Amino acid sequence: MVKIVLDAGHGGTDSGAVGNGLLEKNLTLNIIKKIGNLLAEYEGVDIIYTRTDDRFIELSERAAIANRADADFFLSVHINAGGGTGFESYIYNGNVSSATIAYQNVIHAEILKAIGNMTDRGKKRAxxxxxxxTNMPALLTENLFIDNVNDAAKLKSEQFLLQVAHGHVEGLVKAFGLKKKAAASQTKTDTNTKEKLYRVQVGAFTDRENAERLVEELKKKGYQAIII
Incomplete structure (x- = not known):
């Protein structure tokens, strides 16, 4: 079991950076929840959140949550400010393990790959x-600049935030060798195997001929379809 602490930066009375109609605390929570949802698709992962809603938590308490859980990794997500652009990541500027450096290298690269053509501001220490x-390897990411108009336009896109989350998860998957859970739909082995079926209702028609036409089109494509 790999214990991963997900930390959404800021929260509550601490809004974090502000710009272009956005609040850092909201963006970080959005991204962290997306990361958690994606990580839930993998085996042997224990996900621990420092916050799952809009509340203020002291920095020392965030680290304490991870330490009490005896976590294997601490990930803190932030949005940058100060007029720049792009992505950067941080590890502690004191003594760190070789694992910490390795994790930063892997996760940093995967995030850049996921978010596309964005400026790489580098792997840093602070x-x-x-x-x-925190007593375990820890990484803090700064995902674009809230006060940069072009960066903010991306941060307003749910699709882009999902890309950011996906990059973090891909990095964690590679860093810890995570394996996806077996999907229920992949259990089809032979005719004696019970298959799980999902019913999809396409729509309702006032004209039966239209309904029959759609059923025939679906059957031609290999779908099961009936009129009810």
Whole structure:
């Protein structure tokens, strides 16, 4: 079992960076929840959140949550500000394990790959409390600039935020060798195997001929279809 702590930066009375109609605390929570949902598709992962709603949590408490859980990895998600553009990641600027450096290398690369043609601001080190006070490898990511008009336009897109989350997850998958859970739909082995079927209702028609026409088209494509 791999214990991963997901930390959405800021929250509650601490909005974090503000710009272009966006609040950092909302974006980080959105991304963290997406990361958690994607990670739930993998075996042997215990996901721990420092917050799942809009509340203020002290930096020391965020680290304490991870330490009490004896987590294997701490991931803190943030949005940058200050007039720049692009993505960067941080590990502690003191003594860190070789695993911490390796994890940063892998996750940083996967995030850049997922978010497309964005400026790589580099793999950095800093004396951030959540990196300094955690007892396990820890990484903090700064995902674009909230006060940059072009970056903010991307941050307003749910699809882009999903790409950001996907990059984090792909990095974690590679770093920890995670395997996806077997899908129920992949259990078809022979005619004696019970298959799980999903009923999809396409729509309702006032003209039966239209309904019959759609049924025939679906059958031609290999789908089961009936009029009810």
């Amino acid at each position: 004396n951030y409390a959540v990196l300094r006070e």
